[in-house]
Amino acid sequence: MTHTSRPSRTWLITGAGRGLGRAFAQAALEHGDRVVGTVRRAGAMAKLQRAYPNSVREILLDVRDAGAVASAVDDAARAFDGLDIVVNNAGAGFVGALEEVSEQQARDHLDLNLFGAMWVSQAAIPHLRARGGGDIVQVSTVGAIGSMPAFGLYNAGKWALEGFSEALSAEVAQFGIRVTIAQLGGFATDWAGSSMQFAAPKAEYDELRTAVFGTPAIPWPATDPEAASTDADPREAADALIAHLADPSHPLRVLIGGDAPEHAAMAYAARRDSYGRGTDFNWPG
Template structure:
């Protein structure tokens, strides 16, 4: 078993983030976890005395992020694995979304990951090692109608992460974009937000994509989290992330989840076919 590591995981209060924290702790690692709701990890702090540090942080607050990362480093003496997991899905046609809705999506899913990465990098550089895992999605490869803001945030996450990987490779730091498929979390419930001002023109689109002509209200969205899911358990994703950080030469992109490989393949095939309409373009040979 590898030497014990220290993880810094955002959005660890529930779903995938909590699964990552539980799996890391179960094998003897230490975890610094950010949450939005006080007390949600009290059971873990009680079960793993001294191995868990919990920080109430909104990742859109750059100052708070830097303070939490600094406190975690002071507490444990090093940081080994940074998991940028905090995020949510904003649903709504581009025309329907307000400025506030778009900015909140980008602030959380993209800028939050940038702030955490910036805060952690000086420590990782100093120790000459570290692994930043960006929790991405198959939606960072393709697009889905009504998920344009979410797709934009995740495509941008991968854009900056690719550049970051080149910038820090010489310091012994790895960066991986974990492109996840569907998992049985509350992402489609309380972690999903819907456009506040739906337009009638998109009723047909909503019916086709969501199976309903309108958007659910906040209470209905939260209730959706209680519906039994047919997706894989978050434990499957957690096991994949553990294997990823154990790999001495991890990939820059890792596809995780049942059906995720097919989704990525389909999205890339669509893009290839679109480029192929240009007679001057030749798709690179394998």
């Protein structure tokens, strides 16, 4: 169903070919908006292009390449004469204890999950400012609040994403640009499947991996998460994001997913407790 009660907007969504990115694109199009999606594989948005031939454009992009990002964002703005909403969704998970992570893996991961979003945001600001305002959405996770053994590199990238994004929100508010940090819980995407990246395992961490994942084997066998997962439908995340963007109060952070509030509460409690009982945080009792 297409909604036409407000002016049509143009979205730029990175990683729009599948999973959450595709769900965001589908929901935007159903609301009567236009979408420019970046993908790593040509034709990844073909189904959406057939369904919405006048409202979808696809751009090949590796967000780790800052120069290519600048050109792609300019192209995206030209596609429909401006940008209104930019969603930094491209990213991947990573499993590995710190001792197992190679220098190149660490740099590649942060280039994708942290710097990619930074370059896209940087390139989008002039276009949103020219429009008189707009939205930048950073797809984060409840893992940006806390941490988990073997996910330290992933946690580091998302914590850093939130750090620069919170500062960014104060920098660009003067231009009418709003920033959203979307902290997602579990959704049925390929994040934990074939998209997951792994460090070379060391035997010393077999017991830890067994405790955390139920097996010491790395990488774990690939599955079809959209067929087998008990996590939520990505469309729920898309609907929640659209509702958040329509909220006049528009808080900086939004928890998305039925399990997200519980995970966030546990992570904040653990961080508070990490200071020890001697620190005065107005402890109950």
